Amino acid sequence: MTVTAADGTVLPYTISRFSDSLTFSVPLQTELEAVSGRMRLFRDDDGVVLWPEMTVGEDGVWSVTVDGTTVCAEGEQSGLFYFRFEFDTRYGHLIYAKKENDFGAVYKWQDENVHAFQWTLTEDGFCTPKSLCGGIMYHIFVDRFAKSEAHPDMPRRGDAVYNDDWYHGIPQHAHRPGGQVENNEFFGGNLWGVAEKLPYLQSLGVTVIYLSPIFRAYTNHKYDTGDYETVDPSFGGDPAFAYLLQEAKKVGIRVICDGVFNHTGDDSRYFNRYGKYDSVGAYQSKESPYFSWYRFKNYPDEYDSWWGVKVLPALYSGNPDFREYICGENGILHKWMSLGVSGWRLDVADELDNRFLDDLRIRVKAENPEAVIWGEVWEDASNKIAYDRRRRYFRGGQLDSVMNYPFRVGILAFVRDADAGALARAVRMVLAHYPAGCTHLLMNLLGTHDTERIISALAAKPMGDLDNDALALISMTDEEKARGRVLVQLASVLQFTLPGIPCIYYGDEAGMEGYRDPFNRRPYPWGCEDRELLAHYRRLADIRRLCPVFADGDTVILHAGDGVFDFERRGGGEVIRICVNRSDAAYTVTGTYTDLLSGRTCDGQVCAAPDTAMILRARSI
Numbered sequence: 001m002t003v004t005a006a007d008g009t010v011l012p013y014t015i016s017r018f019s020d021s022l023t024f025s026v027p028l029q030t031e032l033e034a035v036s037g038r039m040r041l042f043r044d045d046d047g048v049v050l051w052p053e054m055t056v057g058e059d060g061v062w063s064v065t066v067d068g069t070t071v072c073a074e075g076e077q078s079g080l081f082y083f084r085f086e087f088d089t090r091y092g093h094l095i096y097a098k099k100e101n102d103f104g105a106v107y108k109w110q111d112e113n114v115h116a117f118q119w120t121l122t123e124d125g126f127c128t129p130k131s132l133c134g135g136i137m138y139h140i141f142v143d144r145f146a147k148s149e150a151h152p153d154m155p156r157r158g159d160a161v162y163n164d165d166w167y168h169g170i171p172q173h174a175h176r177p178g179g180q181v182e183n184n185e186f187f188g189g190n191l192w193g194v195a196e197k198l199p200y201l202q203s204l205g206v207t208v209i210y211l212s213p214i215f216r217a218y219t220n221h222k223y224d225t226g227d228y229e230t231v232d233p234s235f236g237g238d239p240a241f242a243y244l245l246q247e248a249k250k251v252g253i254r255v256i257c258d259g260v261f262n263h264t265g266d267d268s269r270y271f272n273r274y275g276k277y278d279s280v281g282a283y284q285s286k287e288s289p290y291f292s293w294y295r296f297k298n299y300p301d302e303y304d305s306w307w308g309v310k311v312l313p314a315l316y317s318g319n320p321d322f323r324e325y326i327c328g329e330n331g332i333l334h335k336w337m338s339l340g341v342s343g344w345r346l347d348v349a350d351e352l353d354n355r356f357l358d359d360l361r362i363r364v365k366a367e368n369p370e371a372v373i374w375g376e377v378w379e380d381a382s383n384k385i386a387y388d389r390r391r392r393y394f395r396g397g398q399l400d401s402v403m404n405y406p407f408r409v410g411i412l413a414f415v416r417d418a419d420a421g422a423l424a425r426a427v428r429m430v431l432a433h434y435p436a437g438c439t440h441l442l443m444n445l446l447g448t449h450d451t452e453r454i455i456s457a458l459a460a461k462p463m464g465d466l467d468n469d470a471l472a473l474i475s476m477t478d479e480e481k482a483r484g485r486v487l488v489q490l491a492s493v494l495q496f497t498l499p500g501i502p503c504i505y506y507g508d509e510a511g512m513e514g515y516r517d518p519f520n521r522r523p524y525p526w527g528c529e530d531r532e533l534l535a536h537y538r539r540l541a542d543i544r545r546l547c548p549v550f551a552d553g554d555t556v557i558l559h560a561g562d563g564v565f566d567f568e569r570r571g572g573g574e575v576i577r578i579c580v581n582r583s584d585a586a587y588t589v590t591g592t593y594t595d596l597l598s599g600r601t602c603d604g605q606v607c608a609a610p611d612t613a614m615i616l617r618a619r620s621i
Helices: 191-196 198-203 237-250 320-327 332-337 354-367 405-417 420-433 454-459 478-497 531-546
Strands: 002-005 015-017 021-027 036-043 061-067 079-089 092-098 105-108 117-122 137-140 208-211 215-217 225-231 254-259 296-298 343-346 372-375 443-445 501-505 554-561 564-571 574-581 587-595 601-608 612-618
Touching (some): 021 079, 191 208, 237 254, 320 332, 332 354, 343 354, 354 372, 405 420, 405 443, 405 478, 420 564, 443 478, 478 501, 478 612, 601 612
Parallel strands (some): 015 117
Antiparallel strands (some): 554 564, 564 574
C-alpha cells in the first residue's frame, strides 16, 4: 500500500490533517482479474462504515482518494478510522489488510482474522512545540534528590517521620504491596537542593526538569494534593520554587510540574476530612464550595476515590467550578505558569474529563504557546479506550504527547531477552499511529517512580512474590551490577536515539537499584555514583547535542531480528545509524563511518561485538 498526499509526497504512515487529501494505492496482480475494489472505512466516532469506490490504472494499481472533509462525522474536524481494501476478483472476494501484530500488509481470501489499518486525522490547526525537541529531560522525586547546603534547617512537621540516614535509610513501607502505609517519612530533599544541583544537571545535558508533585500535601510523594495554591513548606515553599525557576532559566533549563488533577488528598483544603485547613471542605458540609467537585455515594463517608484508596477522593474534573479553578483566566495554571513553569505532566490522564483536557490546553497555550502538555498514558495513546470511552488525546485539542511506556516495554524485551521483534513492533506502532509532532516530544523513559529501577529490571533477580520486608534488604551482587551496567548502557543508547526526548529518572545514570515502590525512590547517592555509567550518559548527551537529526529526524528500521536492532535517523541532510547487538555473534556494518560512542573510524566494515552498541555517523571520503 502507498499513501500519497495531494502534493505528491509519499507518506510512510496514515496520519493526516482534516483538510489533507490522501490517495491510497494498492497494487494487485492483473491475473486476478479484479472487477471492482472498495475501501472499507470504519468511522470510530459513530460506528458508521463508509465504502469509497476504488479505480484501477493501466498498471493494475487500484486507488482511492479521500479527505477528512468528506469522511468525518457531522460537526467533527478530526477523527479516528480503521480501514482495509476489498476486491471482487475472478477467484473470489479478496481482502487487503494489516498483518497481525505487525505493520505490514497481507492478502486474504476470507474475512476471518483480518486486521485493519488505523488512520488518524487531526484538526487542521494542531501543532506541537518544537523548542524542546532534541533536548534531555530529568525526572526528580523531590524528597529524594538533594538536600540543600545553603538551607539546612528546613521546617519539620509534628505529624511526619524524618529519616536522616540519606545513604542507607530504608524507606517506609507496608509489609505487602498494597498494604496500608502512611507515606509520611521524609529524607529531606527540597527545591533549594534541586537549584544547587543545576550544574550537575547541566553536565548531563539536561534541558528540562520534570518535578514530581510539589504542592502542599501530607505525604512525601505529594500525589494527595492538599493545596494547589502553595508549594509544600517541606520543599522550601513558594520562595524555593521561585528561586529554582529563576536559576534554571539562567542556564537554559525549563521546569515542568506534575499536574495531579484527578484527585486530591482527603487531608486538603477542598475535602478537609480532618479539619486541618481553615476552609469548609466537601467532607464537612454539603454547603462547601467544593462539595460538587466530589461524588458521594453515602455522605460523608462513602465517596469515589482513586482506585478505591480512601485517602485520595476522586475529583469530578468535568465540574465547571473545578475547571474554572484550575484552567480559568486567574486559575492554578495561570498562577504557576506566570512564574515560569514551562509545561505539565498530567497524572492519570485517562481519568480526566474531556472538557477538562480541552480547557487545560486552551489555558496552557494562552499562557505560553511553547509550553508542553504530556499525559500519563501507559498504552497506545492514539486509540486508547478508558472507562468505556475512546480518548482523543492526539486529535488536536488536548495533549502534545505522552509518557512513552510502549518503548520502555519494547526496550526491556530487547535488552533483557534479545527480542528485537518486540522493540520493532513498539517503534512501528508509535510511528504509524502518533502524529509526528507528538512523536518527537515523547517522554522516552526507562524508569519512573512507578517502576523498578532500570538496572534492577534488566539484571537483578526477579522479585517473585517476596514481600516488601524482604525486598528492602536485597542488594544486587557485584556480578549482577556489572551485567546491569552493560545492559543499561545498551538500553540508554536506544532511549537517547529513538524518536522522542530521553527522560532520565533521577539516579538511573548513577546506577541506582531498587525493586518496586518505595525501593525505587531511595535518595540519590551523591559521591557514590557508578562513574562508568555516569560518563556514558554524559557521552550520550554530547551526541544528542552534536546531531540535530535526533530532534525531529525520520526513523527507518533496517534490521530487527536475531538479537540485533539496527535503525537510522534521517533528516536535514544527515544520517545517523544506530546498531545495538544483543546476539552472541558480531554484527557487521559496511560503510565509511565514525562511531560517535567509541570515537572509532572505519572504511569498509565495522563490527558491533555482542552486547555492544554503535552510533555511526557517515564520513565523506
